[in-house]
Amino acid sequence: MTAIKRILGTAIGFVMVLAFTGTITAIVFSLAVPDKTALREFWEEVRCIAGYPVAGSQCAQDTIRRADDAVAAANQRRAEAEEAQRAAEDALARGDLEFAQGPALKDGVSLVVGTIYLDATNRTGLVRSFCWAIIDEGGLDPRVGLAIRDASGRVRVLPLSDDDIALMELQPVEAAAAHASCPWPGGII
Known part of the structure; x- marks a missing residue:
């Protein structure tokens, strides 16, 4: 017990000496520096690095700009997703969404690709x-979105939640690789 007290006392004493020495050094340095703006800029930079920028500083403005850019990018992605959903709903209502049945991932779970064409008759x-991935439950068949392919052929894999993976009753590795078997028009990419 005395060894623990001695170690704890030594550690506290070391921290106190370090704090005292740092404080005295900072006071002497602030008195010795003729230009206080350099010291103020140094302190602002330290606060910026620590994540607590001074209000109105360039660091604060940069932080706000980065946050605004992230929000704008998220809004753009959301608008694109909503537009894609509207296009799919409109195509389905017009009968312009053509479906292609893909392979079964397991019993009761198969892949389906719905494609929107400008001219569905001639594809x-x-x-x-x-x-x-369509889960056959005899009536209401839930769908889990796996991927989206645009007109240029670029495929965007959709992230799968734990609920999606549980719904498909697949192993996470199998679920993550399922998009590679999608029966895209013109063949599997």
């Missing part, structure tokens, strides 16, 4: 394709 003018 020309591909706008966008959506790949889903």
Whole structure:
């Protein structure tokens, strides 16, 4: 017990000496520096690095700008997703969404791709394709979105939540690789 007290006392004493020495050094340095703006700028930089920028400083403005940029990017992605959803709903209402059945991932879970065409009759003018895993539950068949392919052929894999993976009753590795088997128009990419 005395050893613990001795170690604790030594540690507290060391911290006190360090704090005292740092305080005296800071006071002497602030008195010795003729230009206080350099000291003020140094302190602002330290606060910026620590994540507590001085109000109105360039660091605070940069932090606000980065946050605004992140919000704008998120809003842009949300607007694109809403537009894609509206396009899919409109195409489905017009009968312009063509479906292609894909392979079964397991018993009761299969892949389906719905493709929006400008001309669904001739299957020309591909706008966008959506790949889903369909869970056959005899009536209401839930869908889990796996990927979206745009007209240029670029595929964007959708993130799967733990609930999506549980709904498909697949292992996480199997669920993550399922998008590679989507029956895209023109073949699997």
